[in-house]
Structure formats: structure tokens, C-alpha cells
Amino acid sequence: MSHAFPTAPQSPARAQGAGAVVRLSGVSLGFGGPDVLSNISFSVAPGETRILLGPAGVGKSVLLKLIIGLLRPQEGTVLLLGDDISSLPEERLFTLRARAGMVFQEGALFDSLTVRDNIGYQLIQERAPDDEIDQRVREALTFVGLEQTFDLYPASLSGGMKRRVAIARALIHDPELILYDSPTGGLDPVTSTTIIELIVKQRDVHATPALLVTHRLQDAFTLCNHRFDAEQNRMVQLPEGQINPNTTFLMLEEGRLILDGSLHELLHSTNSEVREFLE
Ligand SMILES: Nc1ncnc2c1ncn2[C@@H]1O[C@H](COP(=O)(O)OP(=O)(O)O)[C@@H](O)[C@H]1O
Ligand SMILES: [Mg+2]
Known part of the structure; x- marks a missing residue:
């Protein structure tokens, strides 16, 4: 080489x-x-x-x-x-x-949750207001170039898109x-x-x-x-x-x-x- x-x-x-x-x-x-x-x-x-x-x-x-x-x-x-x-x-x-943000091997998204709820998972647990969650999820999705997937479920995403969502989920908390x-x-x-x-x-x-x-x-x-x-x-x-x-x-x-x-x-x-x- x-x-x-x-x-x-x-x-x-x-x-x-x-x-x-x-x-x-x-x-x-x-x-x-x-x-x-x-x-x-x-x-x-x-x-x-x-x-x-x-x-x-x-x-x-x-x-x-x-x-x-x-x-x-x-x-x-x-x-x-x-x-x-x-x-x-x-x-x-x-x-x-x-x-710390962790992007797990294979992405590890929840299949029963939308992209929005996967990325906002921790904010949802913390009972953050819905519009704040929406906004932060949208920002994270913009960073990874997947704004259009907000309401989709992981099953309808390609392998690469799932990884991008997993990265957005890790990055949303700065x-x-x-x-x-x-x-x-x-x-x-x-x-x-x-x-x-x-x-x-x-x-x-x-x-x-x-x-x-x-x-x-x-x-x-x-x-x-x-x-x-x-x-x-x-x-x-x-x-x-x-x-x-x-x-x-x-x-x-x-x-x-x-x-x-x-x-x-x-x-x-x-x-x-x-x-x-x-x-
Ligand atoms: N929770 C666990 N219990 C028992 N063995 C484990 C556990 N997690 C990992 N191992 C073993 O530790 C070794 C290293 O695993 P891992 O860190 O997943 O390897 P990789 O370098 O491919 O990521 C493997 O032999 C695996 O079987
Ligand atoms: Mg490994």
C-alpha cells in the first residue's frame, strides 16, 4: 500500500x-x-x-x-x-x-418510534415541551441532511439513513x-x-x-x-x-x-x- x-x-x-x-x-x-x-x-x-x-x-x-x-x-x-x-x-x-453522545453499532433505533421520537427520545423522557423537541429534532436532522424523514419510521429508511438518524440522536444534546x-x-x-x-x-x-x-x-x-x-x-x-x-x-x-x-x-x-x- x-x-x-x-x-x-x-x-x-x-x-x-x-x-x-x-x-x-x-x-x-x-x-x-x-x-x-x-x-x-x-x-x-x-x-x-x-x-x-x-x-x-x-x-x-x-x-x-x-x-x-x-x-x-x-x-x-x-x-x-x-x-x-x-x-x-x-x-x-x-x-x-x-x-457524552454514543452512536451504537448498527444504529440501535427503536423500530416502533418515529424518527422524531427516536432523536428526541431523551427530551421526551425529560418532559421537554413538544415544540422545543420538534425544533431541536429538526435542527439535528438538518445537520445530517434528513429533514424529510421527521415523521417516518426506521423501517422505511435505508441503512445509511438509519446511521444518520443515530448520529442526529447522539448530537442533539451537544x-x-x-x-x-x-x-x-x-x-x-x-x-x-x-x-x-x-x-x-x-x-x-x-x-x-x-x-x-x-x-x-x-x-x-x-x-x-x-x-x-x-x-x-x-x-x-x-x-x-x-x-x-x-x-x-x-x-x-x-x-x-x-x-x-x-x-x-x-x-x-x-x-x-x-x-x-x-x-
Ligand atoms: N457482555 C458480554 N459478556 C460476555 N462476553 C462479551 C460481552 N461483551 C463482549 N464480549 C466478548 O468480548 C469480546 C470483544 O467483543 P467486542 O468488544 O464486541 O468486539 P469488537 O472489537 O468486534 O467490537 C468478544 O469475544 C465478545 O464475545
Ligand atoms: Mg464491535
Whole structure:
């Protein structure tokens, strides 16, 4: 594989590590058997987009669930937005979790609810006024380019549209962090690009820190060498040789973190498992 990417130093935001949005230290977790995640440490800095690579079954989804406290570590600590989720009582966890947006694998929409009620789900639970819900749902739908689906049910949407609705549902609360679990999984390359464009848009327009799981290297490269152009309202490629400095990589292999670094570090890694993944 050949890549026209330049030698880039590690991003300054990440090198500092202070004031991290997420910080895992020595995290291990098993489900009664061998550890699914073993001694994982890394952080997500403000403004940073971290791309988590790795083949199926290595613990990527488990890692995201740990970060929002749907699972708790057996060893180590998970700091989310400055709070230690491993020791928070459930009711405080709920409030903390609400500050992060999660786009679940496969979108996870409620089939019996309209797009409006799926996206507004949490606002409905909080008994927000109907017209406020309508307005915020419409704004979120405009962001993902799906205004026309407001009254539809998920069954009448394509796979790509469902993912966009799932992204709108995560973004409606202006999250301080967004977690995307395989947002392009199962989609064709053209539809995948429309999803990546939304992620680039959220990164470049709102600078929301993110952790994105993917097994598709093409998604990762598109995120690195594009920016969102607000005037044209679309994603455009960066000039030859430039990459987004705030987009960095993690790679998991059988529960171990085998890479934590920039695109340059990924492409020049001498780790045999990393090389195998790239080839
Ligand atoms: N709740 C659970 N109970 C038992 N095993 C689980 C649970 N969740 C995940 N696992 C196991 O942990 C491993 C990693 O799963 P996962 O994080 O979903 O992988 P992926 O990298 O594909 O997202 C798999 O072997 C899976 O079977
Ligand atoms: Mg998964």
C-alpha cells in the first residue's frame, strides 16, 4: 500500500495529556474467562478525534461501553469528563453519560418510534415541551441532511439513513464527547463516505472530541486528509501532503493496545501486528 502522507510530529494536544476528556489507566476486564481487555491506558484530548482500529472481536465495543460506564473495569480507572466512572454511583453515572453522545453499532433505533421520537427520545423522557423537541429534532436532522424523514419510521429508511438518524440522536444534546461504534459497518463505500463526511463536519465545525471505531482503513484515511468546508457545505480534500493534526490512532489486538499515535506513527509502525493489519 502506498500513502502520500508526510512525516508529521505527534499532535501537541495529545503530547500534553492534561485535562483529557477521557483517560483510561491500566484498565482490564474479562467476562469470567480470559481478559477481553488487558491493561489498557490512553487518553482523548480536547478537540481530538481518535480512530480505534482493530479486527472483529478484539474488544472495541467493550472499550466504548467502559468509557460511558455501561460496563465497569475490573482493574484500573476510567476518567470521563474528569469523573472516575469506576466509582460513581449509578445515578451520577446517568447524568455524566448524558454529556457524552454514543452512536451504537448498527444504529440501535427503536423500530416502533418515529424518527422524531427516536432523536428526541431523551427530551421526551425529560418532559421537554413538544415544540422545543420538534425544533431541536429538526435542527439535528438538518445537520445530517434528513429533514424529510421527521415523521417516518426506521423501517422505511435505508441503512445509511438509519446511521444518520443515530448520529442526529447522539448530537442533539451537544455532547462534550462523541463515541461512534463502527458507524460505517455494513454500508457500501459511497454511503460510508456520506457518514464519514458527517463525522468530519462535527469535528471541524464543532470541534467535539471523538472516539471512532472502524475496521475500514479507508474511513480513517478520509478523516485524516479531508476537512469540512462550511461555505460549500461539504467535505473537501486537504492539499497534497497535509493531514488533520487532531486525528490520531489507537489499535487493539486481542485486548491489548498495540498502537497509540499519529497517522505517521501508524504507517511507520514496526509492530508486526500493526503491519499485518495495514497490509
Ligand atoms: N457482555 C458480554 N459478556 C460476555 N462476553 C462479551 C460481552 N461483551 C463482549 N464480549 C466478548 O468480548 C469480546 C470483544 O467483543 P467486542 O468488544 O464486541 O468486539 P469488537 O472489537 O468486534 O467490537 C468478544 O469475544 C465478545 O464475545
Ligand atoms: Mg464491535
